[in-house]
Amino acid sequence: xxxxxxxxxxxxxxxxxxxxxxxxxxxxxxxxxxxxxxxxxxxxxxxxxxxxxxxxxxxxxxxxxxxxxxxxxxxxxxxxxxxxxxxxxxxxxxxxxxxxxxxxxxxxxxxxxxxxxxxxxxxxxxxxxxxxxxxxxxxxxxxxxxxxxxxxxxxxxxxxxxxxxxxxxxxxxxxxxxxxxxxxxxxxxxxxxxxxxxxxxxxxxxxxxxxxxxxxxxxxxxxxxxxxxxxxxxxxxxxxxxxxxxxxxx
Amino acid sequence: xxxxxxxxxxxxxxxxxxxxxxxxxxxxxxxxxxxxxxxxxxxxxxxxxxxxxxxxxxxxxxxxxxxxxxxxxxxxxxxxxxxxxxxxxxxxxxxxxxxxxxxxxxxxxxxxxxxxxxxxxxxxxxxxxxxxxxxxxxxxxxxxxxxxxxxxxxxxxxxxxxxxxxxxxxxxxxxxxxxxxxxxxxxxxxxxxxxxxxxxxxxxxxxxxxxxxxxxxxxxxxxxxxxxxxxxxxxxxxxxxxxxx
Numbered sequence: 001x002x003x004x005x006x007x008x009x010x011x012x013x014x015x016x017x018x019x020x021x022x023x024x025x026x027x028x029x030x031x032x033x034x035x036x037x038x039x040x041x042x043x044x045x046x047x048x049x050x051x052x053x054x055x056x057x058x059x060x061x062x063x064x065x066x067x068x069x070x071x072x073x074x075x076x077x078x079x080x081x082x083x084x085x086x087x088x089x090x091x092x093x094x095x096x097x098x099x100x101x102x103x104x105x106x107x108x109x110x111x112x113x114x115x116x117x118x119x120x121x122x123x124x125x126x127x128x129x130x131x132x133x134x135x136x137x138x139x140x141x142x143x144x145x146x147x148x149x150x151x152x153x154x155x156x157x158x159x160x161x162x163x164x165x166x167x168x169x170x171x172x173x174x175x176x177x178x179x180x181x182x183x184x185x186x187x188x189x190x191x192x193x194x195x196x197x198x199x200x201x202x203x204x205x206x207x208x209x210x211x212x213x214x215x216x217x218x219x220x221x222x223x224x225x226x227x228x229x230x231x232x233x234x235x236x237x238x239x240x241x242x243x244x245x246x247x248x249x250x
Numbered sequence: 251x252x253x254x255x256x257x258x259x260x261x262x263x264x265x266x267x268x269x270x271x272x273x274x275x276x277x278x279x280x281x282x283x284x285x286x287x288x289x290x291x292x293x294x295x296x297x298x299x300x301x302x303x304x305x306x307x308x309x310x311x312x313x314x315x316x317x318x319x320x321x322x323x324x325x326x327x328x329x330x331x332x333x334x335x336x337x338x339x340x341x342x343x344x345x346x347x348x349x350x351x352x353x354x355x356x357x358x359x360x361x362x363x364x365x366x367x368x369x370x371x372x373x374x375x376x377x378x379x380x381x382x383x384x385x386x387x388x389x390x391x392x393x394x395x396x397x398x399x400x401x402x403x404x405x406x407x408x409x410x411x412x413x414x415x416x417x418x419x420x421x422x423x424x425x426x427x428x429x430x431x432x433x434x435x436x437x438x439x440x441x442x443x444x445x446x447x448x449x450x451x452x453x454x455x456x457x458x459x460x461x462x463x464x465x466x467x468x469x470x471x472x473x474x475x476x477x478x479x480x481x482x483x484x485x486x487x488x489x490x491x492x493x494x495x
Contacts, residue, residue, distance in 0.1 A: 052403035071405030078403040082396055088495045097414065100254075102406040129265040129495040148465075 001183055002028040002153050004049070006062035009046055019210040024060070026204060026213065028153070031183035034218075035200025035238075036191055039248045043211030045187045046153045046221045051079050064152050075102070076186070077146025077154040081162055083128040083138045091141050092117070092127050094124040098149035113148045120144045120174070136167040143175065148183060154179075154186040160195070169228075172198055176193065193244075198227060205244060214247065256486070260479060264313040284464055292465040293472060300454075307449040309477065311367065311442075313436050315374025318429060323379045324424060325385025329414060339385065353441060365446030373437050378431040385430070385439070389423035390416055425489050432481055436474070451477070453478055 005201045007024040012016045020043040028034045038044050039062055049055040050062055053071035064074050077082065077098070077160045085094045096113050117123055130138055132149060139159055146154055159175075160168045176199065189194050203217040217240065220232065227233045268286045275285040293301070319454035330337040332342075339370025356373065363369035397419065401411050451474050 049399075052399070053405070054399055054402045067458045071403055073405075078400055080396055080399065084396060084400045086400075086415065086418070088421075088493070090495075094463060097400065098404055101406040101414070121259065123392055131495060149404075 001030055001065060002026075002065045002187070003061070004047075004051075005061040006056055007050065007062060009043070009050060009055065009058045021050075021058075021194045022210045022212045024211070024213055026216075028185050028202075030185055033179060033186040033188055033199060034202045034204060035188045035190060035196035036204045036206065037193055037196035038211060039205030040191055041206055041209050042206045043209060044191075044206060045157055045180070047211070048078075048157050048187065048189055051153065052076050052155050053091045058243060067145060071173075074153070075149050075151045077149050077151030079142045079146050079154070079156045079159045081158040083130070085138055085141055085145075087130050090129050091122055091133070094130065094141055095122075095145045095148055098145055102149070109148075113144075115145050116148050119178070129199075134167075135163050138169055139163065139171060140174070143178070147178065147184070151184055153159050154184045156186065156188045158187075158190055161191070175199070193215070193240050194237050197221065197233060197240065203240070205240060214244065265324050276293070281462075281464055284468060286468075289465055289468040289472065293469040296466070301451075301469060302455075304449055304451045304470075305473060305477065306453040307447075308439060308443065308451040308474075311370050311374065311450065312432070312439055312477075313386070314367075314371045314480070315439075315488030316428060316431055317376060318371065318375040319379040319382050319430070320424070324386055326392050327383045328412070330383070330392025331387040331393075332416065337391075338487070344380060344383060348384070349386050352377050353438070355437065356442075360446070370439070370442040370447070370450075370456075373442050374435045375417065377438050378435050381426075381434065383426045385423055385427040386420060389420040393419045425485055425493070429482065429485055432478070432485070436478060440474070442448075458465050 004024055004026040007021055008019065010019050010133075012171040013197075024047060026034065031236050035042055044053065050058055051064075051069060053069050053074075053076065062069050064076075069076075086097070088240065089097065090114070093107070095117055096105060096109065099109050114123070114126075117126060122137065122140055122141065122144060125133060125137060130141070133141070142159070160171050163171060171249075172195065185199065188196075188199050190199075195239060196231055200219050203219050203221045205214045205217070206212065207214050217236075220238065221236055222228065224232065271283075271286045275283045326340070331342055355376075356369075359369045359372055359376075363372050393416065397415050397437070397465070398411060401415060406414070439450070440452040440455075443450035444456050447453050451470055453472035455467050458464070458470060
């Protein structure tokens with residue numbers, strides 16, 4: 001379980017302090033997906049950086065399974081918009097990077113890595129370098145890397161927004177499948193309301209900067225098959241859109 | 251495949267240069283510009299007996315000078331590139347010393363390190379090291395922050411960050427800095443070899459010149475440029491091996 005209580009993050013800039021996040025309260029139950037949706041610059045990425053231990057100076061409490069976030073102790077899977085792959089490592093080397101940093105690779109680890117890579121349809125590419133892959137393939141490598149780590153929490157920062165529409169929908173579907181299979185607690189950041197409704201079990205809607213949580217919605221459409229063909233999906237999307245229309249546009 | 255092509259390019263360049271040289275030598279027809287055919291003939295006759303030893307000395311000095319520059323320059327550049335506080339502290343010093351023509355310190359270097367190998371290697375190092383520092387620092391500064399994120403979030407140590415990200419990311423710049431350094435090192439080498447030594451390709455050329463042995467002098471020039479080609483090719487090869495991606 002991931003718990004965020006009273007989180008406030010301030011940056012120091014040349015003109016003094018800038019509040020990026022204000023009094024954020026959230027929790028993600030084990031195996032759930034929380035979709036975090038908000039306008040650009042609202043501090044979504046900042047929130048992920050706090051959860052992934054990249055930002056360490058903040059007010060409030062952020063815990064994973066009851067303990068303060070600790071990058072050494074917790075296994076944090078991070079999937080970034082620009083994939084975060086290292087161009088000098090091939091697909092396999094990138095995929096096992098997480099494990100390698102954590103500890104020595106065992107032969108079980110290697111088998112598991114190959115299994116996951118295969119599951120994500122990357123088996124034939126394991127010797128390729130990221131530059132020779134398409135955007136969708138790169139993002140699958142990034143997801144594979146996070147899964148291979150067997151993470152306590154999976155953090156995804158607009159993972160599909162650099163992909164073309166068809167690839168994006170494929171990836172969303174693949175991700176939902178994989179997430180169901182492996183039951184990883186996930187926080188999925190996006191600026192697309194539609195994507196949030198498509199992916200999240202809970203949807204947290206953020207305000208403009210300084211980022212606060214406006215509302216948390218339990219997504220009734222979670223788990224529906226062929227969601228894009230269901231009326232409920234569009235109804236919820238429209239409802240959220242209406243709620244935030246004024247808020248985001250001003 | 252790639253290297254066959256390179257070899258062909260070099261061959262082509264050599265052919266053109268020799269052709270031009272030959273034409274000029276035929277037109278002016280003076281001792282100072284002998285025909286390349288005579289020079290090559292002289293080179294093949296005297297390389298083993300006369301020139302080889304000088305090549306060995308010169309290569310040793312260049313390689314030692316570059317090696318020392320890398321040993322000092324790479325860590326300094328990386329630390330300056332990664333820790334902006336250290337950069338703020340060291341940059342002014344580097345910028346102040348970098349443009350000084352260090353060759354001006356030659357008399358002092360000779361007094362401190364003697365006339366032998368030390369002063370020559372030191373001279374190369376002290377000139378080349380700044381190029382290495384500055385290019386490494388800029389390379390590390392240019393690594394996008396997001397490349398570090400995955401290592402940060404995995405709780406990786408600084409050493410792991412260095413091994414997995416910083417060094418591979420700047421490897422190509424390390425090689426480029428050696429390439430730049432090499433050109434400088436060879437010209438510095440030539441200068442330092444004109445005093446206090448009886449070995450080295452620079453000495454060999456100056457000595458031949460004073461003895462009005464132009465065939466030897468031109469042989470020396472050819473050898474020096476071949477040394478350059480060989481060293482550059484080694485770096486190209488290293489890049490081919492280590493920077494496959």
